[in-house]
Amino acid sequence: MPAAPAPRQGRRPVAVVSFAQAPNVRRDTAHNEVELLLPVIGEVLGNLGITKDDIGFICSGSTDYLIGGPFSFVAALDAVGVWPPKSESHVEMDAAWALYEAWVRLQEGDVDTALVYGFGKSSMGDLGKILALQLDPYVMAPLWPDPVSLAALQARALLDHGLATERDFAEVAARSRRSALDNPKAQVAYDRSADDLLGEDYVVAPLRRHALPPLTDGAAAVMLAAGDRAFELCERPAWITGIDHRVETHALGARDLTSSPSTAKAAEVAGVSAGPVEVVELHAPFAPQELVLCRALGLPVDPTGAGSTSVNPSGGPLAANALMAGGLIRIGEAAARIIDGRVSRVVAHATSGPVLQQNLVAVLEGA
Amino acid sequence: MAERCAVIGVGQTKCASKRLDVSVAGLVREAALRALDDAGLTFADIDAVVIGKAPDMFEGVMMPELYLAPALGAVGKPMLRVHTAGSVGGSTALVAAHLVTAGIHQRVLTVAFEKQSDSDAMWALSVPQPFAAPLLAGAGGYFAPIIRAYMRRSGAPDHVGMKVAVKDRLHALKNPYAHLHLPDISMKVVEDSVVIWDPLHYLESCPSSDGAAAMVLGSEQAAAASQAATGRRPAWVHGMAMRSEPTMFAGRDQVNPQAGRDCAADVYRQAGVTKPRADFDCAEVYVPFSWYEPMWLENLGFCEEGQGWRLTDEGATSMDGGDIPWNCSGGVLSSNPIGASGMLRFLEVALQVRGEAGEHQVDGVRRALGQAYGGGSQFFAMWVLGTEKP
Known part of the structure; x- marks a missing residue:
């Protein structure tokens, strides 16, 4: 049996051994959250030839505010069918953080496998209004700032500081949607030039339509396995050699929106710069955010994708943006490229909160 | 458990029907500062923050941990938000404890709260859901x-x-x-x-109460240091x-x-x-x-x-x-x-x-x-x- 690469953190190597996601669509009126998840969980277990009885720990990520009712994760658990009872937990965060909790849980050696899943149907309500309720309830939420306007403030700051051009935003969007042509699960894919995209009207200046993510209904699941169990389940596990996450202040006026110190700190702890980055999957819902994140990760800022690091080969969140699953999908997409043998070292990133307030960075490597 | 873990600091607020004297941030900070003080620590000594609460509709703030990060000294640190329904206060402490027993962190601040007077729990628990029997009774x-x-x-x-x-x-x-x-x-x-x-x-x-609870969980080393500083003994997990x-x-x-x-x-x-x-x-x-x-x-x-x-x-x-x-x-x-x-x-x-x-x-x-x-x-x-x- 080959040896797992030594992790930078934790006492025990843990790997992504399977990944599955639902087709990302604008509006899935035929399936509720459980029905959306059922085939995804069936696939993530089926890939490995195991059943729910082989799962040692379960952790999910979702938010009640998308369904507009309490306990959306409770019903979703029926997609696993936790009988006999299971050790299970849930974060009200993107499922990338559920993966972090599961990674921690696998460090102690008493369980060897964990199922992680996340889901979100943006079509259930008005996302512009819903996400405004994520802001400081006393001084910000009453102004109802929508996420597109906040992202526009960030884009404007980048332009004003000379850190990007509107063409850069268009190049990021053109490259992402072109990459998405190879992703059968993507929602928005096309082959259009940046010049063409720059002809679009502003939605909120300086953001044109192409710089915005789609509204998506989606779900995803990952199986983690530790130590030898990972090699038993998967020929080429994607070992998590580093993982960390950090949060910034919530006060927008106290943040420099052109940078992402939380991403930089998480990248440092996870050891991003310790080796070449062949692929990076960035959870950058708005095109300008890719530039902010590349800088924070110490990667070349390269909107056209000519460099040695392949940025969002899946198309990224500009091609499909399932809330609460999007960060986990970045980890899954990056891991899938190791599992299928295409590359050896990848970086995945997840974000939460308004304009990149909280960020998670993981480094995954093949043995 | 790979590493030992102990409760080295405890803090809670007075519970009341309406804590009109504090914001949500003020409420959680009150409990957190008491727990830190009890452990002889400050926010600067904390490696990570794990916060939990029941449905967000109980206050009407979506994922309020984002807004609460600075009030809990979490800026620049890892922060997790747990939600497992009524068991969440317990689960939150367990997620925090595992960060210590897994050997990831030395000192973790864990906080749980509800400010029920900001909304109406009876309503929030009774929102009709498609294809589910309406409860309407809390x-x-x-x-x-x-x-x-x-x-x-x-x-x-x-x-x-x-x-x-x-x-x-x-x-x-x-x-x-x-x-x-x-x-x-x-x-x-x-x-x-x-x-x-x-x-x-x-x-x-x-x-129906407004209130918050907080604990500092520490490794064996952190427990010894806190005990030496405060004279209060740890409670071991x-x-x-x-x-x-x-x-x-x-x-x-x-x-x-x-x-x-x-x-x-x-x-x-x-x-x-x-x-x-x-x-x-x-x-x-x-x-x-x-x-x-x-x-x-x-x-x-x-x-x-x-x-x-x-x-x-x-x-x-x-x-x-x-x-x-x-x-x-x-x-x-x-x-x-x-x-x-x-x-x-x-x-x-x-x-x-x-x-x-x-x-x-x-x-x-x-x-x-x-x-x-x-x-x-x-x-x-x-x-x-x-x-x-x-």
Whole structure:
């Protein structure tokens, strides 16, 4: 049996051994959250030839505010069918953080496998209004700032500081949607030039339509396995050699929106710069955010994708943006490229909160 | 558990119907600062923050941890937000403890809260969902029929629930942080209160509270340092476990759920507990409606199935002469900031084990059980704390 690469953190190597996601669509009126998840969980277990009885720990990520009712994760658990009872937990965060909790849980050696899943149907309500309720309830939420306007403030700051051009935003969007042509699960894919995209009207200046993510209904699941169990389940596990996450202040006026110190700190702890980055999957819902994140990760800022690091080969969140699953999908997409043998070292990133307030960075490597 | 973990700091707010003097941030910060002070630490000493609360609709803020990050000193640090329904306060502490036992962090601040006066929990629990039977009656409406099933199954006499209601309120008089202080409580007063969900009288139900709880969890090294600085001894984690089962399926026993029994068996195995009634000196158990005390006595193995009501009726769970005092703090029946209610159970056993519970301290506590449950009696979180290093 080959040896797992030594992790930078934790006492025990843990790997992504399977990944599955639902087709990302604008509006899935035929399936509720459980029905959306059922085939995804069936696939993530089926890939490995195991059943729910082989799962040692379960952790999910979702938010009640998308369904507009309490306990959306409770019903979703029926997609696993936790009988006999299971050790299970849930974060009200993107499922990338559920993966972090599961990674921690696998460090102690008493369980060897964990199922992680996340889901979100943006079509259930008005996302512009819903996400405004994520802001400081006393001084910000009453102004109802929508996420597109906040992202526009960030884009404007980048332009004003000379850190990007509107063409850069268009190049990021053109490259992402072109990459998405190879992703059968993507929602928005096309082959259009940046010049063409720059002809679009502003939605909120300086953001044109192409710089915005789609509204998506989606779900995803990952199986983690530790130590030898990972090699038993998967020929080429994607070992998590580093993982960390950090949060910034919530006060927008106290943040420099052109940078992402939380991403930089998480990248440092996870050891991003310790080796070449062949692929990076960035959870950058708005095109300008890719530039902010590349800088924070110490990667070349390269909107056209000519460099040695392949940025969002899946198309990224500009091609499909399932809330609460999007960060986990970045980890899954990056891991899938190791599992299928295409590359050896990848970086995945997840974000939460308004304009990149909280960020998670993981480094995954093949043995 | 790979590394040892101990509770090295404890902080809680006074619970009340309306804490109009503080914002949500002010409420959680009050508990957090008390826990840090108790541990002889400041925010700068903390490696990570783990926060939990019940549904976000209880305050009307989506994922409020984002807004609370600076108030909890989390800026630049890892922060996790847990939500596992009513068990969340317990689960949150367990997620934080695992960060220590896994060897990731030395000192983790864990906080749970609810500011129920900012919204209406009854409404938030009763939003109609597609293809689900409308509840429209809050948690009491859900649990009352299960209580009826327990009474029928066990043959328990009607007065046992009222006995719990009185006992926990008498305990609460010894706890300055408790929401309800009802010095005139008696069986007659409970019986005279209106029946709101048959068989539950008004005073057999938990209140709706604003409140927060916080703990600092530390490694062996951190525990030694805090003890040297403060003179207060740590409460060691001897076992911890979570279990979940589905809300509904044919044949599910909601009175004595398998997930609760499995969770207890797991945590007892880790802690070397074989006879819970003899091995524990006290317990803090999530009893939001009076009858859940006898039901959980059975579920947690303190007695044979069907006998829980006898222990309650005999006074075995009372601080006044009972051999296994339950909920000396007054329990959920006396303070119920929902998201924090589970953590208050976990925190109160830490106080007991550290000998810091004040007037409601049980003499000579060496080992104690904290339990929280949530959803339709389907999510369980438990830990066992002890004075001895495991």
